[in-house]
Amino acid sequence: MSETLRGGVIGAGVFGGYHARQYARLEGVTLVGVYDTHPDRAAKVAMPLGARAYADLDAFLAEVDVVTIASPATHHADQALAAIAAGRAVYVEKPIGVSVAEADKVRAAAAAKGVVVACGHQERVVFRAMGLLDAPEQPLRLEALRHGPPSDRSRDVSAVLDLMIHDIDLCLAIAAAEPVTAEAEGARGPDGVWDAVRAEVSFDSGFAAILDVSRLAEARRRTMRIVYPSGEVEIDFMARTFRNTTPFALNPDFAETPAAKDPLGASVEGFLQAVRGEAPRPIVTVDEAIAALDLAIAVEQALEDAA
Numbered sequence: 001m002s003e004t005l006r007g008g009v010i011g012a013g014v015f016g017g018y019h020a021r022q023y024a025r026l027e028g029v030t031l032v033g034v035y036d037t038h039p040d041r042a043a044k045v046a047m048p049l050g051a052r053a054y055a056d057l058d059a060f061l062a063e064v065d066v067v068t069i070a071s072p073a074t075h076h077a078d079q080a081l082a083a084i085a086a087g088r089a090v091y092v093e094k095p096i097g098v099s100v101a102e103a104d105k106v107r108a109a110a111a112a113k114g115v116v117v118a119c120g121h122q123e124r125v126v127f128r129a130m131g132l133l134d135a136p137e138q139p140l141r142l143e144a145l146r147h148g149p150p151s152d153r154s155r156d157v158s159a160v161l162d163l164m165i166h167d168i169d170l171c172l173a174i175a176a177a178e179p180v181t182a183e184a185e186g187a188r189g190p191d192g193v194w195d196a197v198r199a200e201v202s203f204d205s206g207f208a209a210i211l212d213v214s215r216l217a218e219a220r221r222r223t224m225r226i227v228y229p230s231g232e233v234e235i236d237f238m239a240r241t242f243r244n245t246t247p248f249a250l251n252p253d254f255a256e257t258p259a260a261k262d263p264l265g266a267s268v269e270g271f272l273q274a275v276r277g278e279a280p281r282p283i284v285t286v287d288e289a290i291a292a293l294d295l296a297i298a299v300e301q302a303l304e305d306a307a
Contacts, residue, residue, distance in 0.1 A: 005029040005272065008064035010057075010079050011071035012036035012045045014153070015093055019068040022268045024049040029272055035060040036071075061086040066275055068268070069093060073157045077102035080117065084109040089116040089275045091268060091282075094169075095161045096289040100297060103290045110286060118271040118282030119289030121169040125263035125270075126237065128283075129254040132174060132226075136248050141227040142171055142209045147217035150189075158194035159186075160296050160303070163213040167224070168201075168299075169284065169292040174226070177205035179295050184302040187216065199299045211299075 007023035009016050012034055023031035035054040036042035042053035054060035057079075061067070067083040068091045069076055077097035083090045084106065096119045097103035110117040127133050144167035154162040179201050186197035196214040203209075222237035231246035240255035251257070259266040266283070273279035 005065045005275065006032045006063065007066050007068070008033040008035065008054075008060055009045070010035045010060075010067060010069045010083075011075075011093075012038070012041035012053075013070065016068075016070040017045050018264055019070050019091075019093075019268065020045050020049055020051070022265055023068070024051070026265070026269055026272065028276070029066065033060050033063055057082060058086075061088060064088060066091070066272065073154065073161060074098055077106055080106045081109055084113050084115055084117070087113055087115060089271075091118045091120060091271045092289070093120040094289065095119075095157070095165055095293050095296065096286065097293060098157060098161065100290060100294050103286075103293055107286045107290060116271065116274045116282060117286040118267075118274065119284045119286065120264070120267055121166060121284045121289070121292065122263040122267045123166045123170055123237070124173055124284055125259050125266045126240075126254075127170060127173060129251060129257045129260040130235075130242065131250045131254070132233065135174065135228070135246075135250075137228045137230060137246070138176060138205060139174055139207055139226050139228055141207070141225075142167075142174075143212075143225045144170070144210070145212045145221055145223045147212075147214040147219070147221045149217055149219065150195075150215060155191065155193060158300060158303075159197050159213045159215050160194060160199075160299050161293075163215070164197060164199065164211050164299065165292050165296045167209075167211050167213075168295050169288065170224070171201070171207075171209045171211075172288065172291055172295070175203055175205065175207045175209075177203035177207050179298070180204050182295070182298045182302045183306070184299050185306055186303050189216070194300070194303055197299070197303060199302065201295065201299070 034046035184199040189195040
């Protein structure tokens with residue numbers, strides 16, 4: 001596939017704007033439209049980039065080849081199904097859905113139509129740039145902290161589906177093991193949504209993950225500690241630095257790589273390469289996105305059971 005792809009974005013919020021600018025700048029794709037149920041929001045994102053604003057989803061889908069879905073999470077699966085039904089390749093921001101049942105429908109529809117579906121777990125790009133996805137040992141333990149101050153963003157889902165799912169995906173990416181148990185405790189926000197959650201997940205290999213997220217913190221923190229048989233790796237995602245006491249080599253200059261500087265851009269570019277047949281798969285596949293969602297929902301169920 002050598003022709004320029006026509007790109008479109010569903011959702012004109014902050015992340016929709018990020019994605020629209022990616023389609024506007026990347027080679028081999030042109031941003032042609034932005035769809036939102038609020039036409040003024042769509043126009044605010046689309047017009048400065050030379051694209052058209054759409055308030056009709058069918059009309060929008062008729063004009064694009066590839067679609068990014070950056071709407072509220074509760075709409076991800078339904079909008080992905082609409083795009084797939086129109087034969088469009090789809091990049092879905094995380095989570096791929098809010099239930100495994102609806103995410104399974106997305107997977108089945110994509111397989112039936114033969115279209116690419118990718119999911120936006122951008123931290124996977126950072127792990128790849130560091131070299132952690134090629135580590136020669138299986139981890140024993142992972143401790144992740146992902147905190148941020150209160151925000152009106154993503155109030156349609158819990159902090160598990162908003163924040164923790166990033167670290168869940170990273171756990172699954174580096175551990176050749178299946179999760180077997182999940183325990184969790186947390187605190188709800190004023191609207192009853194879980195905003196601070198600490199979970200412990202055990203895997204059938206003996207690997208354990210301690211995951212701590214909060215949307216009630218005073219400041220943003222994004223850290224991770226991974227314990228291997230031969231040493232530890234401590235990561236500061238915000239500073240893009242790490243400390244490595246293992247004997248295996250990681251990329252000390254990863255923060256200067258284009259992927260680490262712009263993980264969203266690298267993730268979208270990986271999706272477009274898969275659509276063109278230049279790569280065998282996107283960076284995060286629909287199967288991997290569903291695995292992360294499945295474990296995230298298990299954590300949410302553990303929260304409810306402990307409440």
